[in-house]
Amino acid sequence: MSRRKFLKNLGALGAGTVLTPLAAKLHSPSLLSPKKNHPIVISTWIHGMAANAGAWEILGTSGDALDAVQKGVAVTESDLTNRSVGLGGRPDRDGYVTLDACIMDHDSRCGSVAFLEDIQHPIDVARAIMDKTQHVMLVGEGAQKWALENGFPKVDYEVPFEEVQKEYEEWLIKSEYETDVNVENHDTIGMLAMDANGRIAGACTTSGMAYKIRGRVGDSPIIGAGLFIDGDVGGATATGVGEAIIRTAGASAVVESMRRGASPEEACYDIVQRLLKKHRGVEGMQVGFLAMNMQGEYGGYSVYNGFNYALRTQDRNEMVDSKYTRTWD
Numbered sequence: 279m280s281r282r283k284f285l286k287n288l289g290a291l292g293a294g295t296v297l298t299p300l301a302a303k304l305h306s307p308s309l310l311s312p313k314k315n316h317p318i319v320i321s322t323w324i325h326g327m328a329a330n331a332g333a334w335e336i337l338g339t340s341g342d343a344l345d346a347v348q349k350g351v352a353v354t355e356s357d358l359t360n361r362s363v364g365l366g367g368r369p370d371r372d373g374y375v376t377l378d379a380c381i382m383d384h385d386s387r388c389g390s391v392a393f394l395e396d397i398q399h400p401i402d403v404a405r406a407i408m409d410k411t412q413h414v415m416l417v418g419e420g421a422q423k424w425a426l427e428n429g430f431p432k433v434d435y436e437v438p439f440e441e442v443q444k445e446y447e448e449w450l451i452k453s454e455y456e457t458d459v460n461v462e463n464h465d466t467i468g469m470l471a472m473d474a475n476g477r478i479a480g481a482c483t484t485s486g487m488a489y490k491i492r493g494r495v496g497d498s499p500i501i502g503a504g505l506f507i508d509g510d511v512g513g514a515t516a517t518g519v520g521e522a523i524i525r526t527a528g529a530s531a532v533v534e535s536m537r538r539g540a541s542p543e544e545a546c547y548d549i550v551q552r553l554l555k556k557h558r559g560v561e562g563m564q565v566g567f568l569a570m571n572m573q574g575e576y577g578g579y580s581v582y583n584g585f586n587y588a589l590r591t592q593d594r595n596e597m598v599d600s601k602y603t604r605t606w607d
């Protein structure tokens with residue numbers, strides 16, 4: 279059918295008309311005049327407020343969601359007082375700070391970098407891998423070599439910082455991992471944004487679990503675990519104990535739940551229940567998820583209380599507490 283004839287037929291639909299399912303969908307007032315919930319950006323934890331402000335410089339001027347999430351999480355990477363993201367982060371067991379990050383857009387284009395050392399902005403490296411290579415992920419020495427060859431400078435300061443080094447030396451005495459990620463001890467910035475044109479993108483960056491075994495990589499740079507975007511459905515990102523998120527392909531599972539009709543919050547709830555089922559008897563393992571669908575609706579859910587996220591829209595700029603299943607004793 280020609281477009282003109284199709285539109286004429288659509289215009290002819292009136293009271294008493296029996297609609298076929300497709301025509302009924304096209305005739306739905308909510309679809310003919312969609313509610314505009316974007317631009318919008320959400321990101322994990324309190325550091326998300328400053329990150330959202332960075333992203334908003336692009337979103338608020340009709341810029342692209344992909345550029346916005348890259349700029350947004352780079353704000354957190356630049357904050358050298360942050361102990362879970364960027365080069366101010368806590369080191370691995372051998373005393374080295376290693377960084378993980380990834381980025382993804384509505385067309386499933388993505389880039390990722392893991393086990394990267396001495397480069398200030400792993401998110402920019404991840405974006406450059408996406409834009410300039412046919413690969414998705416580079417790690418370790420090879421990733422650093424590629425970054426240096428592609429114009430990313432090695433930082434000229436010593437990491438870990440003195441204060442972080444001191445803490446690490448104290449930790450070495452007991453050598454116990456901390457998995458009770460909470461508002462005081464948060465990890466990872468994961469960000470989801472939808473721009474004025476309705477395009478969605480996400481980014482995730484971290485220095486990983488404090489005092490991890492050297493070489494350990496968590497969920498944050500793994501597409502489908504720490505971050506997943508599907509331009510037909512929406513996106514999700516994760517924070518918390520990366521091993522649990524990888525085991526359940528967390529962010530991908532959230533997006534697949536939304537594909538089957540779950541709201542963003544329901545989808546986050548579902549993956550938290552699955553994750554708990556797979557870790558029966560495990561205490562103190564905090565994981566939180568954020569999700570956004572293509573209507574710009576959003577939600578979060580976590581294993582334990584204490585997970586919150588930053589929200590920025592045209593009208594709102596605030597922290598939101600996520601719902602949860604368990605409480606810390």
Ligand code: GLY
Nearest residue numbers: 486487496518520
């Ligand atoms: N969620 C960050 C990590 O486990 O490395």
